[in-house]
Amino acid sequence: MxxxxxxxxxxxxxRIRKAALHLFARYGYAAVSMRQIAAEVGxxxxxxxxxxxxxxxxxxxxxxxxxEELLAAQKALPSQDCALDALRQFVGFxxxxxxxxxxxxxxxxxxLRNLTxxxxxxxxxxxxxxxxxxxxxxxxxxxEGVFALQDAKIATLAVIAMLNGVMTWYRxxxxxxxxxxxxxxxxxxxxxxxx
Amino acid sequence: MxxxxxxxxxxxxxRIRKAALHLFARYGYAAVSMRQIAAEVGxxxxxxxxxxxxxxxxxxxxxxxxxEELLAAQKALPSQDCALDALRQFVGFxxxxxxxxxxxxxxxxxxLRNLTxxxxxxxxxxxxxxxxxxxxxxxxxxxEGVFALQDAKIATLAVIAMLNGVMTWYRxxxxxxxxxxxxxxxxxxxxxxxx
DNA sequence: GTCTATAAGCTGATAGAC
DNA sequence: GTCTATCAGCTTATAGAC
Numbered sequence: 001m002x003x004x005x006x007x008x009x010x011x012x013x014x015r016i017r018k019a020a021l022h023l024f025a026r027y028g029y030a031a032v033s034m035r036q037i038a039a040e041v042g043x044x045x046x047x048x049x050x051x052x053x054x055x056x057x058x059x060x061x062x063x064x065x066x067x068e069e070l071l072a073a074q075k076a077l078p079s080q081d082c083a084l085d086a087l088r089q090f091v092g093f094x095x096x097x098x099x100x101x102x103x104x105x106x107x108x109x110x111x112l113r114n115l116t117x118x119x120x121x122x123x124x125x126x127x128x129x130x131x132x133x134x135x136x137x138x139x140x141x142x143x144e145g146v147f148a149l150q151d152a153k154i155a156t157l158a159v160i161a162m163l164n165g166v167m168t169w170y171r172x173x174x175x176x177x178x179x180x181x182x183x184x185x186x187x188x189x190x191x192x193x194x195x
Numbered sequence: 196m197x198x199x200x201x202x203x204x205x206x207x208x209x210r211i212r213k214a215a216l217h218l219f220a221r222y223g224y225a226a227v228s229m230r231q232i233a234a235e236v237g238x239x240x241x242x243x244x245x246x247x248x249x250x251x252x253x254x255x256x257x258x259x260x261x262x263e264e265l266l267a268a269q270k271a272l273p274s275q276d277c278a279l280d281a282l283r284q285f286v287g288f289x290x291x292x293x294x295x296x297x298x299x300x301x302x303x304x305x306x307l308r309n310l311t312x313x314x315x316x317x318x319x320x321x322x323x324x325x326x327x328x329x330x331x332x333x334x335x336x337x338x339e340g341v342f343a344l345q346d347a348k349i350a351t352l353a354v355i356a357m358l359n360g361v362m363t364w365y366r367x368x369x370x371x372x373x374x375x376x377x378x379x380x381x382x383x384x385x386x387x388x389x390x
Numbered sequence: 391g392t393c394t395a396t397a398a399g400c401t402g403a404t405a406g407a408c
Numbered sequence: 409g410t411c412t413a414t415c416a417g418c419t420t421a422t423a424g425a426c
Binding site for chain 3: 228229230240241244249250
């Protein structure tokens with residue numbers, strides 16, 4: 001990957017973020033050096049600082065971009081006539097969106113503690129926005145009488161935790177197709193919150 | 196915490212592991228140095244190597260001790276007459292055991308990738324033993340006709356993922372008591388696997 | 391925009407004095 | 409069993425040549 005001198009501002013930036021994404025996901029933010037990232041891209045370490053002020057900003061940008069994409073995609077979902085349909089849609093969306101970005105998802109919740117307090121607060125706010133979308137569905141379902149929950153906030157966190165569990169074991173080409181996984185989880189979520 | 200010379204083999208070892216536990220849980224294995232651990236204990240860095248051959252072994256021992264305690268406690272649970280009672284007991288046990296050891300639990304699943312392949316395989320085997328205990332309950336319940344699951348293995352992982360979610364938000368002295376938390380989760384788990 | 395060279399400091403681990 | 413001193417190598421980030 002060693003390269004000679006030249007000007008590549010358009011492509012080096014994305015390549016740096018992609019290399020950081022792979023390496024952070026695999027070895028963890030703290031265990032990865034700027035030199036490793038540079039080597040993966042094929043530049044010297046000093047060149048990275050034309051694209052990021054420091055290592056922390058690299059991590060923050062990866063996490064912020066991911067959370068903003070997640071929120072934008074969730075907000076773009078078609079509205080549904082009833083809470084049950086909305087929940088089914090949310091479960092399917094959540095599983096598929098996260099399965100398509102396993103590295104971003106892994107980083108987004110493994111590396112929270114490596115953010116500065118300021119950056120952490122911003123990522124947390126985005127995460128709460130996303131949780132609130134699900135909580136809104138659950139509360140609406142309670143009002144409709146189709147869901148029965150002892151505590152809507154905990155139910156929200158429990159559903160997300162259950163769905164995120166997929167990431168720890170699912171591998172494309174394994175025993176189950178994505179459609180099957182989606183059906184299995186939907187069955188459990190539906191029953192868990194049912195009246 | 197600075198100390199003068201002396202012989203303390205009986206207490207220094209546990210103190211080192213406790214310091215490593217706190218620091219690894221807070222900052223992550225890769226971000227914590229042997230000097231930081233030594234400073235927390237009140238010895239010089241070189242002294243640590245009387246108790247551990249290296250940093251990796253310190254992490255491995257913390258994780259192995261935790262998993263073995265978890266398995267021993269789970270195996271010591273009184274046997275139940277029916278799968279529903281066994282599942283209720285398992286849910287209560289899991290929540291309470293994990294809430295009492297938030298740092299060990301956090302390390303046990305955040306630092307898996309920092310284990311050597313050999314150590315990782317051993318911890319994974321213990322984790323699988325624990326999952327198998329829950330899976331046995333779910334399969335027994337299916338045979339009894341009280342549970343209905345599309346896939347027992349995924350249901351096992353989903354229930355554990357949901358319960359582990361407690362760790363991310365529960366704080367002692369918060370809005371809910373441990374008993375309430377237990378009841379809320381039991382309600383959702385029970386319904387999720389119900390026939 | 392990338393390079394080389396460097397600053398200033400930290401890392402895990404070891405050797406030998408006491 | 410703990411200390412001090414040390415090794416060899418790594419770290420993030422910057423300065424200045426090209």
